[in-house]
Amino acid sequence: MPDFTDSVWMRPARTRSDQPTPSLSRAQIVRAAIELLDAEGAAGLSMRRLGSHLGSGATSVYWHVANKDELLELAVDETFAEVYVPEPGDTPWRIGASVMANGMRQTLLRHPWVIGTLGIRPTMGPNAMRFGERMVALLTGAGFTGIELSHASSLLTSHAIGSATAQSAVTASMRRSGLPIDEIAKKIEPYLTEKAADYPHYDKWRRDNNVLVVEPNQLLTEAFDFGLECILDGLDLWLSRNPTKNPAP
Amino acid sequence: MPDFTDSVWMRPARTRSDQPTPSLSRAQIVRAAIELLDAEGAAGLSMRRLGSHLGSGATSVYWHVANKDELLELAVDETFAEVYVPEPGDTPWRIGASVMANGMRQTLLRHPWVIGTLGIRPTMGPNAMRFGERMVALLTGAGFTGIELSHASSLLTSHAIGSATAQSAVTASMRRSGLPIDEIAKKIEPYLTEKAADYPHYDKWRRDNNVLVVEPNQLLTEAFDFGLECILDGLDLWLSRNPTKNPAP
């Protein structure tokens, strides 16, 4: 029940910064949590470890933050501060949208633990709001209005999220295995050839384009760029088919 | 280290279905796990609860499945069996791609806990492989070849994942709050108007299109459809700009 109606964002932070400079602060806690999460993933953050990482007792954190979920919510919003959305007018809107999508993808890849939280609750913190504000400005400048503005924004962020999800999965797996890419390819190969008869189209395509030799991160980056261009083309087409009544100058 | 090189999929299931009909089976365990996950989300699945849901001891599951991660991997792959990818030739490729993307989105919304796992490791189970096989067939029929075939596939699945992520977030939050949409809107309103000055573009857009009165699931479904059309338009444009040397008949 604590959602929407009783959110972190609608409550004031507990420390009202009185004089005696408390040894813990919400900002400090969130920063430390992000450090742990970046270093070891979602499993690396426990309240006890966070406490000792901060040099304080395990349960001291609970005075500044209601619970772990809320801490995660704060941490996720904090990462939204990193994604830059250009002002409209600085550049053509395609460039602006591209910069935003690339930035969002990069941020998610820098903090892969964020990805696993995006399906749990919508992020409504100040940084996410500021992100939304900039998106509206950018897409309004591009000529979008009404509900389609929201749709275009969703489409661009969805692409960043979906791409980052796929890429995060393979980089995390590669990191866990600790092997270089060609070693992994060598290990997977027999599994794939064994099943080749079951997946004839895939196998033919795989052999024709010998996929496993390409660096996966490069391949997924190219996939992201390709998809982004398609999306921007599609949006451009929509704009040309639905000219605004009050077009931007 | 257990990734890629030592995966569930490369090991045979432990029960070789000998005669004495063991009271537990891997398939049964996976089915029960999915039931728990669907009913109560990722937090609803614990090995003890799974055991008692199956009417067996808490740790008996460990004979059939190496650990919880592997069980999740099996469960995720199982859900991939639900998404239908049409054969090429049955319909125009746009329809086929649309059916696949819609199906994938629906599957993810039926099993929202899957979304949180997609960024952890790539799914390489038999059902995911079959999915890939069908995608290659479908997109080959559409005229894609080489690496761009992979990119087009990634783009379509990314859209399904990204859209489902956003939608899952709001439906989960609404379910947690237990309030009807208009109640939620009433509760959020003061927060939004308080911050209106900070987010002028967003606030103007929000008021012009009074967003909060629309049913969020309907809005997000429309956003998905809008985005899918843009993507298909973009892919069509790419196809027309890059005619295949050996075009499909």
Added chain:
DNA sequence: GCCTCTTCTCGTACGGTGTTCGATTGGCTC
């Protein structure tokens, strides 16, 4: 100086988690 109030820290404890390990069962083949 003392008293009280507020802010903040922290040790302890409770119920739950994933997983290991060794004991135990039960049906099969010799």
Added chain:
DNA sequence: GAGCCAATCGAACACCGTACGAGAAGAGGC
């Protein structure tokens, strides 16, 4: 019967999130 092996399970370990209440440390009033 003896031996074997697939399969189940209970107990135990280390860890988790967090409720609670005791305490420290300073501020303000007198």
